[in-house]
Amino acid sequence: MQTQRPMSTVTPTLDGDVLVALASAPDVTFTTGQIERLLRLGESSKGSLTGIRKVLNRLTTEGVVERQQVGGTMAYTFNSEHLAASPIRELARLRATLLERLEETTTAWAVPPVFGALFGSAARGRMGTESDIDLLLVRPVEADEEMWDQQVLSLTAQVRRWTGNDADVLVLDESEVVANPVDPVLVEVAVSGLPFAGRATWLRGLQARHGRR
Structure with missing residues (x-):
């Protein structure tokens, strides 16, 4: 187990790191760039903007993440009502x-x-x-x-x-x-x-x- 990458206990991919960033602040809306900076500052991942964007698109398709347009930018929020939200939050903490x-x-x-x-x-x-x-x-x-x-x-x-x-x-x-x-x-x-x-x-x-x- 790595405390800075709790989701790596079940998945070593960038998906887990992005989910932790979103689930740790479920009421906050993030842009792709903000998530990339969070992961870099927390030393949990070195994911590229392109990689993070692909992860967000997949998680949005699964319904775990909600997407909205803010001005000319897409922003993302953790969906706390998703059936998987509770176990994801438990892993994140x-x-x-x-x-x-x-x-x-x-x-x-x-x-x-x-x-x-x-x-x-x-x-x-x-x-x-x-x-x-x-x-x-x-x-x-x-x-x-x-x-x-x-x-x-x-x-x-x-x-x-x-x-x-x-x-x-x-x-x-x-x-x-x-x-x-x-x-x-x-x-x-x-x-x-x-x-x-x-x-x-x-x-x-x-x-x-x-x-x-």
Whole structure:
């Protein structure tokens, strides 16, 4: 799975990338050029204008996309009433679903993390097909080590089943993070990571206080 190309789990073609762009903003009307810029900025595809136009024509024929003329330009909108709309939207939001599962799973732990975040290429939307899912978990001071390790091992297996990707879990003790919240990896997590456990602003708060010393 590639978080920036969620539709590639079922189709590696440009059709999936265009559908994600449209389904992620179902009430917005896009021109072909706007879709091409969205795909390029999101690094999800390098489709040409000609290729995107062909995809839009096919999706319009299928009824998944609606077309209208705006001035001298054709514009396109995702058809939310199509029978396929719901599963398409579910595929389009795979990264959000991953974060929800991570939150639900770690919240239910006997010893939940002080903080948890998805980071690295999965958070930045730059995954390759063999990329790991990078996770930071901050272990509370009072955690039972054996129980904690079992929880992390179980999560690693779950992430593999959910995504098809290996999980690379970085575990840090709460005391380590509090003592040095400006470690380069923690700075990266604060800047581009996606929190799923604990208070979302916990790490940034530590870094802000560290900077005021």
